[in-house]
Amino acid sequence: xxxxxxxxxxxxxxxxxxxxxxxxxxxxxxxxxxxxxxxxxxxxxxxxxxxxxxxxxxxxxxxxxxxxxxxxxxxxxxxxxxxxxxxxxxxxxxxxxxxxxxxxxxxxxxxxxxxxxxxxxxxxxxxxxxxxxxxxxxxxxxxxxxxxxxxxxxxxxxxxxxxxxxxxxxxxxxxxxxxxxxxxxxxxxxxxxxxxxxxxxxxxxxxxxxxxxxxxxxxxxxxxxxxxxxxxxxxxxxxxxxxxxxxxxxxxxxxxxxxxxxxxxxxxxxxxxxxxxxxxxxxxxxxxxxxxxxxxxxxxxxx
Amino acid sequence: xxxxxxxxxxxxxxxxxxxxxxxxxxxxxxxxxxxxxxxxxxxxxxxxxxxxxxxxxxxxxxxxxxxxxxxxxxxxxxxxxxxxxxxxxxxxxxxxxxxxxxxxxxxxxxxxxxxxxxxxxxxxxxxxxxxxxxxxxxxxxxxxxxxxxxxxxxxxxxxxxxxxxxxxxxxxxxxxxxxxxxxxxxxxxxxxxxxxxxxxxxxxxxxxxxxxxxxxxxxxxxxxxxxxxxxxxxxxxxxxxxxxxxxxxxxxxxxxxxxxxxxxxxxxxxxxxxxxxxxxxxxxxxxxxxxxxxxxxxxxxxxxxxxxxxxxxxxxxxxxxxxxxxxxxxxxxxxxxxxxxxxxxxxxxxxxxxxxxxxxxxxxxxxxxxxxxxxxxxxxxxxxxxxxxxxxxxxxxxxxxxxxxxxxxxxxxxxxxxxxxxxxxxxxxxxxxxxxxxxxxxxxxxxxx
Numbered sequence: 001x002x003x004x005x006x007x008x009x010x011x012x013x014x015x016x017x018x019x020x021x022x023x024x025x026x027x028x029x030x031x032x033x034x035x036x037x038x039x040x041x042x043x044x045x046x047x048x049x050x051x052x053x054x055x056x057x058x059x060x061x062x063x064x065x066x067x068x069x070x071x072x073x074x075x076x077x078x079x080x081x082x083x084x085x086x087x088x089x090x091x092x093x094x095x096x097x098x099x100x101x102x103x104x105x106x107x108x109x110x111x112x113x114x115x116x117x118x119x120x121x122x123x124x125x126x127x128x129x130x131x132x133x134x135x136x137x138x139x140x141x142x143x144x145x146x147x148x149x150x151x152x153x154x155x156x157x158x159x160x161x162x163x164x165x166x167x168x169x170x171x172x173x174x175x176x177x178x179x180x181x182x183x184x185x186x187x188x189x190x191x192x193x194x195x196x197x198x199x200x201x202x203x204x205x206x207x208x209x210x211x212x213x214x215x216x217x218x219x220x221x222x223x224x225x226x227x228x229x230x231x232x233x234x235x236x237x238x239x240x241x242x243x244x245x246x247x248x249x250x251x252x253x254x255x256x257x258x259x260x261x262x263x264x265x266x267x268x269x270x271x272x273x274x275x276x277x278x279x280x281x282x283x284x285x286x287x288x289x290x291x292x293x294x295x296x297x298x299x300x301x302x303x
Numbered sequence: 304x305x306x307x308x309x310x311x312x313x314x315x316x317x318x319x320x321x322x323x324x325x326x327x328x329x330x331x332x333x334x335x336x337x338x339x340x341x342x343x344x345x346x347x348x349x350x351x352x353x354x355x356x357x358x359x360x361x362x363x364x365x366x367x368x369x370x371x372x373x374x375x376x377x378x379x380x381x382x383x384x385x386x387x388x389x390x391x392x393x394x395x396x397x398x399x400x401x402x403x404x405x406x407x408x409x410x411x412x413x414x415x416x417x418x419x420x421x422x423x424x425x426x427x428x429x430x431x432x433x434x435x436x437x438x439x440x441x442x443x444x445x446x447x448x449x450x451x452x453x454x455x456x457x458x459x460x461x462x463x464x465x466x467x468x469x470x471x472x473x474x475x476x477x478x479x480x481x482x483x484x485x486x487x488x489x490x491x492x493x494x495x496x497x498x499x500x501x502x503x504x505x506x507x508x509x510x511x512x513x514x515x516x517x518x519x520x521x522x523x524x525x526x527x528x529x530x531x532x533x534x535x536x537x538x539x540x541x542x543x544x545x546x547x548x549x550x551x552x553x554x555x556x557x558x559x560x561x562x563x564x565x566x567x568x569x570x571x572x573x574x575x576x577x578x579x580x581x582x583x584x585x586x587x588x589x590x591x592x593x594x595x596x597x598x599x600x601x602x603x604x605x606x607x608x609x610x611x612x613x614x615x616x617x618x619x620x621x622x623x624x625x626x627x628x629x630x631x632x633x634x635x636x637x638x639x640x641x642x643x644x645x646x647x648x649x650x651x652x653x654x655x656x657x658x659x660x661x662x663x664x665x666x667x668x669x670x671x672x673x674x675x676x677x678x679x680x681x682x683x684x685x686x687x688x689x690x691x692x693x694x695x696x697x698x699x700x701x702x703x704x705x706x707x708x709x710x711x712x713x714x715x716x717x718x719x720x721x722x723x724x725x726x727x728x729x730x731x732x733x734x735x736x737x738x739x740x741x742x743x744x745x746x747x748x749x750x751x752x
Contacts, residue, residue: 057402058424058714142571143512144582163571165732251520252573253728268395269521270718271421273402 051278057271068278078279080254081262084169085286088258089237092173096233097226099177100184105214107185108192118189125183133246136162136175140247162248165255172243172256180236184229191225192218223301231294238287259283345442350646351380355409357650358386358400360393362633363597364469365412367666368654375653381646394418401427401638409641410650413466415457416631416707420714428465429637434648435464445652449672451702454632466636467655468671470663472597473630473701474526475694476618481611482511482590490613493621494533497591498559501567504590513567515580515589516560518731521717522576523560523724526593528629528709529616531556535623538711538723546711546748548723548741552623558737561730573728584608593617596698600667603690614693616700630705632671669698676702711748722747 051068055061072078103121110117124132139145140161148158161171195218203209203217241260244250250257250265257265260283267276359365365387372383388396393412400408402425413422422428434440435447447455454468476491483490483500486507491497501513516526531537536553539546547553564572569583581598583589585605594602603609619626635654637647653659660670661680670676676699685695710719726744729735735743 057398058421141574141579143569143575143588144579144586148570158570160571163574165734248574249519249521251728252518252732253520253725253734264395265721268398269391269721270715271398 047277047281050274051281053274055272055274055277057273061274064274068274069282071275072278072282077254077257078259078262081257081259084255084257085238085240085259085283088169088173088240088256089234091170092176092237092240093230093233095173095177096181096184097230099181100229101188101219101222101226103181103185104188104192105218107189118186121182122186123182124179127179129179129242130246132175132179133243136171136243136247140171140175162256163252165252168248168252168256172240172248175247176237176240176243180233184233187225187229187232188222191222195221224298227294227298227301231291231298234290234294235287238290239283259286346439347379347442347649349379350643350649353380353643353646354382354384355641355643355646355650356384356386356407358388358393358396358408358411360412360633361387361389362412363600363666364633364663364668367663367668371659371662375650378653379646379649381649383650390414397427401425401640404640406638406640406642408638409643409647410635410637412469413634413636414631415465415634417716417720419457419460419465419634420716423460423463423465424714426639427636428460428463429639429641429644430463431466431637431648431651432464434644440645440648442652445656446674449657449674450655451632451671451673453702453705454671457631457707458634466634467651468632469635469655469668470597470671471630471632471669471676471698471702471705472595473628473698473705474529474593475596475599475614475616475697475701476591476593477584477602478591478613479587479589479611480613482508491618494530494559494618495621496618498562501563501591505567508590511587512569512583512589513591514563515569515572515575515583515592516564516594517576517580518564518568518572518728519574519576520724520728521720523727524709524720525595525629527557527560527723527727529593529627530560531709532627532706533617533620533623533625534559535620535625538709538719544712545752546745548711548726548748549738549745554737554741555622557727557730557741561727561737564727565731565733573731596669596694596701597667599694600665603667609688609690612690614690614697616697626704628701628705629707629709630701631707669702711745711751713748713751715751718751719748722751 050061052063052065053061054064054067107118107121137145139147142148142158142160142163145161147161151157151159160167162168199217199221200213203213208216239260240258241264244256244258244261245264248256250261259279263276263279263283266272266279359368365385369385369387372385376382386396397408397411397413401422413419413428435445450468451471454471455464458464458466458468478490480490482488482504486504488500488503488507489496491500497514504511504513517523528538531548531553534552534556536550536556537547538553540550541547548557569575569579569589577595577598580589580592580594581601584592584594585602585608587605587607599614602612616626616628635651637644637651641647655671657672657675657678660668660672660675661678664670664675664681664684670681675681676695681695685691710716710723713719722744726735726740729740729743730737734740
């Protein structure tokens with residue numbers, strides 16, 4: 001029966017199918033495009049437009065070209081915030097990658113009560129930043145904090161922690177590391193469990209064990225995993241805000257005013273929307289460039 | 304933060320009930336009783352079933368109103384959706400909503416001496432005068448002239464009444480009578496005496512902080528301003544056209560404030576704002592402070608403080624002879640973009656009524672209405688404890704003589720506070736001398752004009 005079927009009959013459905021595919025593809029992509037345009041492109045373009053204007057509360061916006069960006073470049077407060085952001089980023093990222101890697105290896109070796117230990121280990125990064133900020137105040141406040149009280153019981157004088165321009169960034173980095181090193185640890189744990197066992201067996205046969213195995217085998221193999229963790233943490237660290245907003249308000253002085261904190265102050269406290277938009281777009285550019293650098297590194301290290 | 308714990312609240316209400324400010328209860332009952340008779344012709348149910356959105360600050364007033372919201376709904380049928388945020392997030396929220404001309408916020412708290420001029424320029428305040436003058440919208444018992452004239456002036460911009468004052472507040476000088484007695488130190492009569500008192504207390508009892516005050520950048524100007532004024536200085540030049548922190552008298556005030564904080568304050572004071580100061584004072588770890596009158600009820604919750612604290616306005620300057628306290632009120636405003644201005648105005652009338660203000664006194668909210676402040680109920684409440692009487696006297700004085708103008712000549716008040724506070728921090732941290740910090744601050748303030 002099938003042999004007497006006319007060729008026209010068999011060709012028509014094929015054409016129809018091809019036509020249908022063509023139509024459905026182009027139609028189905030539009031909601032996604034609309035979403036991206038509305039939710040991402042429009043706000044970005046709007047922010048860029050605002051950043052080119054002298055827009056403050058209570059005044060008519062006025063087009064000023066790149067003045068806001070030039071003002072940023074000559075504003076010592078912004079330059080300080082730029083430096084603070086990078087310093088905090090470098091210290092915190094280093095601590096989190098080192099501690100996170102160690103934590104991942106430890107978690108990988110845990111055999112007893114494995115699930116319980118992992119659950120406890122990841123608890124800090126499940127906590128809201130506001131809670132962590134409040135904890136930091138309660139624990140590290142030089143006058144009413146518990147750490148100085150404990151130090152006092154063993155005869156150590158009060159340390160200034162968040163109240164000293166010299167130590168505030170390290171204190172903030174420590175608190176952030178406490179919260180996010182387990183996150184890096186979890187990523188490292190996943191990376192470790194996906195590494196090929198044969199490589200380690202070969203290393204063992206060759207007598208490469210212990211610290212040497214970690215340096216020459218584990219760490220290179222973990223490279224892409226660590227870069228993924230670094231990218232994820234970089235985005236957060238460069239936009240650092242919550243903890244300093246709650247615990248230090250950018251102080252003492254401007255010792256912990258990050259770029260994000262600076263932009264918040266300009267926008268929401270001083271209502272200088274044009275200037276704040278320029279600062280935020282500059283920050284976005286910094287984040288984008290950093291992520292691109294890490295992405296290139298990751299491609300170079302992929303095996 | 305200011306919400307009273309349940310156990311404490313019930314203790315307090317028992318206290319009120321038994322020993323009681325009978326006259327306060329009498330006043331409330333009297334006002335409540337009189338209201339229906341006076342308001343017989345006024346339709347409080349005109350907007351029955353509507354809902355209005357409130358964006359308030361974390362202030363004893365806002366917290367109390369949230370607890371009493373049902374009373375308003377019972378009276379008017381209008382439901383309240385209340386959002387309470389700390390000051391900065393509240394301003395951030397208003398920025399987001401009102402900049403977009405959103406009608407999602409109907410009523411909000413606003414500090415006119417800080418953001419009033421700018422908000423008014425942006426057109427965010429509705430003029431309440433037409434509603435006030437409409438007998439169909441305003442209850443006959445509502446009396447605008449019962450509010451302090453200065454407070455109403457603060458709410459008025461170019462003849463436009465942008466809200467109603469809900470309280471009077473300002474920083475007051477708190478001191479521990481027992482510590483002063485133990486150390487045989489006289490209560491400071493002049494501003495300069497505070498430093499001597501701090502020195503003696505530190506020598507007498509090093510375990511206690513002789514002094515505590517706000518050290519966070521934007522929080523510093525509020526308690527520091529009276530130090531500058533009483534030293535004979537100001538935040539404007541003598542002719543009022545330029546910043547004036549660099550004037551010698553102003554530098555003297557800055558020096559005194561920062562010396563106290565640096566040499567006699569708690570460690571880490573540059574990160575302290577009112578929560579830390581209140582906590583330290585409440586826990587009995589501080590001998591003196593200059594902190595908000597609003598924090599009175601919070602401080603009184605700590606055991607012993609009702610009996611061992613003394614309160615007055617900051618002593619006048621010995622050299623200058625000047626006494627210029629800080630005093631102002633928060634205001635309740637209706638958004639220009641609100642679609643429910645009628646019910647919002649009903650809320651303003653209820654929330655600022657004498658009955659409400661009399662009730663809020665027990666929560667440490669100093670009333671903005673003269674009839675309540677000078678009423679029998681207030682007198683009876685104050686007579687129960689010397690510290691209450693001192694608080695009432697001091698608040699009464701700041702409401703009469705206080706100023707809310709402690710910025711350089713500019714509309715950009717929030718930025719001036721940041722710059723002035725920064726100067727104080729730089730001195731406390733030893734980064735600059737008071738003279739350098741003050742003159743650098745003036746240079747930065749000049750750019751805001």
